[in-house]
Amino acid sequence: MPLVSLEGISRLYARADADVRALEDVWLDLERGELVTLTGPSGSGKSTLLHVLGLLDTPTAGRYRLGGEDVGGLDDDARAAQRNRSIGFVFQAFHLVPHLTIAENVELPLVYRGQARQDRRRRALAELERVGLADRVAHRPDELSGGEQQRAAIARALVIDPILLLADEPTGNLDEASAAIVLSIFGAVREAGTCVVVVTHNPRVASIGTRGYRLDRGRLEVAP
Ligand code: ADP
Numbered sequence: 001m002p003l004v005s006l007e008g009i010s011r012l013y014a015r016a017d018a019d020v021r022a023l024e025d026v027w028l029d030l031e032r033g034e035l036v037t038l039t040g041p042s043g044s045g046k047s048t049l050l051h052v053l054g055l056l057d058t059p060t061a062g063r064y065r066l067g068g069e070d071v072g073g074l075d076d077d078a079r080a081a082q083r084n085r086s087i088g089f090v091f092q093a094f095h096l097v098p099h100l101t102i103a104e105n106v107e108l109p110l111v112y113r114g115q116a117r118q119d120r121r122r123r124a125l126a127e128l129e130r131v132g133l134a135d136r137v138a139h140r141p142d143e144l145s146g147g148e149q150q151r152a153a154i155a156r157a158l159v160i161d162p163i164l165l166l167a168d169e170p171t172g173n174l175d176e177a178s179a180a181i182v183l184s185i186f187g188a189v190r191e192a193g194t195c196v197v198v199v200t201h202n203p204r205v206a207s208i209g210t211r212g213y214r215l216d217r218g219r220l221e222v223a224p
């Protein structure tokens, strides 16, 4: 049984002037330990597909099964709980909470889980060590470089031990050296058995995937 199974997924945005078909009949199976890259021009549906995979958006047609469970029928609370249990999200713009320390940012998903303070801190420190930020735990986000902030955001995504890690243009705001570090972290996460899906414009990123896909006006195709 695949980890993820999208069967005929479509996402239609109904608008007064013209309907937008952000996704059109997408079929996709993903397994543990894959690193899948997703490319395509602006507006082709990349973010929409990641949001559907991450339970941040609901398709208007088709079926989504995660770990064998049909997640299409879940209500908002059940979706949030499923997300907190199994899905990590990394954004281009980091989205760290500015007034919290790096350690507190990384602990946040565990706060929502109701985990005890000491356990949270221990897990957060382990993830921060894994991304090379052990000496930055007490800093605020604006005291870190962009590359360091993104590594902290990745630690926050990994602290729940997700089965699915989704990243939307994670190196878009980073220099080459910082981007290379992020890629090596994704490679290690994949090797540990997590399924990683990365949306990217960067050909270097696209080349590290075990499989590559491209979106063209909402239609998914295998990347050339
Ligand atoms: P990409 O990430 O590849 O740039 P998106 O997934 O963000 O593309 O968008 C795909 C299409 O869906 C675009 O035409 C976009 O304008 C449209 N779209 C995205 N979000 C909305 C929304 N909330 N309402 C209406 N149209 C949207």
Ligand code: MG
Pocket (backbone or CB within 6 Å): 046, 047, 048
């Ligand atoms: Mg996008």
